[in-house]
Amino acid sequence: MTDLRIPDAGNGLETFRFGAASPFPTTASAPFNRVAFGGAHVVADPRADVDPWLATAIDWHATIAYRRHLWGLGIHVAEAMDTAQRGMGLDWPNALDLIRRSADAARADGHRNLAAGAGTDHLDPAEATSVDQVIRAYEEQFEAIEAAGAPIILMASRALARVATSADDYLRVYDRLLSQAREPVIIHWLGDMFDPALAGYWGSDDIATAMATALDAIQAHPDKVDGIKISLLDADWEIAMRRKLPASVRMYTGDDFNFAELILGDEQGYSDALLGIFDSIAPAASAALARLADGDEAGFREILEPTVPLSRLIFAAPTRFYKTGVVFLAWLNGYQDHFTMIGGQESARSVRHLTHVARLADAARLIVDPDRATARLKAYLSLHGID
Numbered sequence: 001m002t003d004l005r006i007p008d009a010g011n012g013l014e015t016f017r018f019g020a021a022s023p024f025p026t027t028a029s030a031p032f033n034r035v036a037f038g039g040a041h042v043v044a045d046p047r048a049d050v051d052p053w054l055a056t057a058i059d060w061h062a063t064i065a066y067r068r069h070l071w072g073l074g075i076h077v078a079e080a081m082d083t084a085q086r087g088m089g090l091d092w093p094n095a096l097d098l099i100r101r102s103a104d105a106a107r108a109d110g111h112r113n114l115a116a117g118a119g120t121d122h123l124d125p126a127e128a129t130s131v132d133q134v135i136r137a138y139e140e141q142f143e144a145i146e147a148a149g150a151p152i153i154l155m156a157s158r159a160l161a162r163v164a165t166s167a168d169d170y171l172r173v174y175d176r177l178l179s180q181a182r183e184p185v186i187i188h189w190l191g192d193m194f195d196p197a198l199a200g201y202w203g204s205d206d207i208a209t210a211m212a213t214a215l216d217a218i219q220a221h222p223d224k225v226d227g228i229k230i231s232l233l234d235a236d237w238e239i240a241m242r243r244k245l246p247a248s249v250r251m252y253t254g255d256d257f258n259f260a261e262l263i264l265g266d267e268q269g270y271s272d273a274l275l276g277i278f279d280s281i282a283p284a285a286s287a288a289l290a291r292l293a294d295g296d297e298a299g300f301r302e303i304l305e306p307t308v309p310l311s312r313l314i315f316a317a318p319t320r321f322y323k324t325g326v327v328f329l330a331w332l333n334g335y336q337d338h339f340t341m342i343g344g345q346e347s348a349r350s351v352r353h354l355t356h357v358a359r360l361a362d363a364a365r366l367i368v369d370p371d372r373a374t375a376r377l378k379a380y381l382s383l384h385g386i387d
Helices: 059-071 092-108 131-148 158-163 167-180 207-220 236-241 257-264 278-293 296-302 307-314 317-331 344-345 350-364 370-383
Strands: 003-009 013-016 035-039 076-079 114-118 153-156 186-191 225-231 248-251 271-274
Touching: 003 076, 003 236, 003 350, 003 370, 035 278, 059 076, 059 092, 059 278, 076 092, 092 114, 092 131, 114 186, 131 153, 131 158, 131 167, 153 296, 158 167, 167 186, 167 207, 167 225, 186 207, 207 225, 207 236, 225 236, 236 248, 236 257, 248 257, 248 271, 257 271, 257 278, 257 296, 257 307, 271 278, 278 307, 296 307, 307 317, 307 350, 317 344, 317 350, 317 370, 350 370
Parallel strands: 035 076, 035 271, 076 114, 114 153, 153 186, 186 225, 225 248
Antiparallel strands: 003 013
């Protein structure tokens, strides 16, 4: 390993060197006592002759290989979700192709450790005029995903947020969808820090009021709801909702700021996980969850808590650009051969931000091969005029 010159907190450079290689296993060492989903990113195909801002080109081999990496670590895949750039480069036709390929790979591997996002993203929100139109769009995606053999994650809808005029509109949509779902779904409540177009979801900008509506939707069909994932980046709201859920319904934390404490839980319960950051920290998450299942809470904290500062940086505002840090780490760690993203999203974060990501990943013991990471970070810095 050699020293690197990386941007400092000001406008200069400082010396940095990666530490020891990650000690975490590459496969799960024991069963977990929490359900753990990770949102998985897609790998772009940089060799495709397309304009990245206008067309999507996916390296299917590398994309599915990454899902097998997560499965091997005991992490279930939340497919075609925000981490896969759904709505930010991944459109519905490509999302459905991804879902079908992932479901096929899971079946070939002898398991079903995935669930897939159903939304309304093939309906332009600007062209949505009615709640019925939103319901039909959801039903089309439900039908296609169920035909692919994947359980459903019921995603929040930009079109519904646009056309709904009251909480009753949301309850009508969710009643219709849950009543006809073939098997229990995971409801996904994504806050507007992840997607500004979802402001006022559930019919109110007031979180307590919105939460009451979401609970009403769940309590009307508890047998059709496996759980709810909330991504509000506020531990107190998640805990408050967790304590009000029917006993059979899981709370899946989507809080990439406070996930360690929420998964650990308290005397009244805990959260399972459906997290974008698990894409980047899967080996540490797997090792920590195995410790927790063995009753070693101190070991769980020791492994997972150092990943929290990294996650808070990757998900820093504007939060919707977090995928750039996720893919950057996958490249540094050798899970893909390039740092190219669909939609050209590799440009969404600054050089200073991404070098700080590398530093915090190193502090969390997540760098698989420090020599390779050094060479790749050096090349990235050189490309941006930093030698």
